[in-house]
Amino acid sequence: DAGVTQSPTHLIKTRGQQVTLRCSPKSGHDTVSWYQQALGQGPQFIFQYYEEEERQRGNFPDRFSGHQFPNYSSELNVNALLLGDSALYLCASSLEPGAGYGYTFGSGTRLTVV
Amino acid sequence: DAKTTQPPSMDCAEGRAANLPCNHSTISGNEYVYWYRQIHSQGPQYIIHGLKNNETNEMASLIITEDRKSSTLILPHATLRDTAVYYCIVRVNNQGGKLIFGQGTELSVKP
Numbered sequence: 001d002a003g004v005t006q007s008p009t010h011l012i013k014t015r016g017q018q019v020t021l022r023c024s025p026k027s028g029h030d031t032v033s034w035y036q037q038a039l040g041q042g043p044q045f046i047f048q049y050y051e052e053e054e055r056q057r058g059n060f061p062d063r064f065s066g067h068q069f070p071n072y073s074s075e076l077n078v079n080a081l082l083l084g085d086s087a088l089y090l091c092a093s094s095l096e097p098g099a100g101y102g103y104t105f106g107s108g109t110r111l112t113v114v
Numbered sequence: 115d116a117k118t119t120q121p122p123s124m125d126c127a128e129g130r131a132a133n134l135p136c137n138h139s140t141i142s143g144n145e146y147v148y149w150y151r152q153i154h155s156q157g158p159q160y161i162i163h164g165l166k167n168n169e170t171n172e173m174a175s176l177i178i179t180e181d182r183k184s185s186t187l188i189l190p191h192a193t194l195r196d197t198a199v200y201y202c203i204v205r206v207n208n209q210g211g212k213l214i215f216g217q218g219t220e221l222s223v224k225p
Binding site for chain 1: 148155158159160163201212213214215216217218
C-alpha cells in the first residue's frame with residue numbers, strides 16, 4: 001500500500017519563476033495538507049484541501065496557491081519565487097480533516113531558488 | 115506559535131530508555147498532546163498522542179503529569195534508527211489540518 005507520493009523530489013528554480021509541486025495521498029485518504037520546512041526549522045502549515053476546496057490556511061501570502069483534484073491528489077503552486085522560498089515542501093494526507101494522529105507525510109520536495 | 119517547549123538536543127545510549135520532555139504549561143482542557151518524529155530526509159511520522167492518561171503503543175509510551183502542564187515521551191529501548199527530531203504538539207482533536215510544529219528535540223542515539 002503506497003503511502004504519500006510527492007514529485008519531484010528535488011527542484012531548482014530561478015527567482016521570479018513559478019513552480020508546481022504534486023502530491024498523491026495515501027490510499028483511502030481524501031484530505032491533503034501542505035507544509036513548508038526551512039532548514040533547521042519545524043514544518044509550517046500552508047493550507048489544507050478537502051472536497052476540492054481550501055479549508056484552512058496558514059500565514060502564507062497569496063503567491064502560494066493550491067488545487068485538489070477529484071482523485072484527491074493535490075498541487076501546490078508558488079508564483080514569483082523568492083530566495084526565501086527555498087525549503088522542503090511536505091504533503092500530508094488524512095481521512096477527512098481529521099484528528100492529529102491521522103496524518104501520513106510524504107518525504108517532500110526539496111525546492112532551491114537561485 | 116508553538117505552545118510547547120522542548121530541549122533542542124539530547125543523547126541516549128543504544129539499548130537504554132530515551133526520555134524526551136515537553137513543557138506545555140498553557141494547555142487547555144480539550145487539547146491533546148501529540149508526538150511526531152522526523153528522521154533525516156523523511157517526512158514527520160506520528161508516534162503517539164494522549165489527553166490526560168498515560169498511553170502506550172508499540173513505538174513508545176507517553177506520560178502526562180497530573181496537572182497536564184508537561185509530558186514525557188519514552189522510547190523504552192532506543193536503537194540507532196530512533197535518531198531523529200522529535201516534535202511535541204498540543205492541539206484540539208478534530209480541529210482540522212493545522213499541526214503547529216516547534217523546533218523539536220534532536221535525539222542522537224549512540225552505540
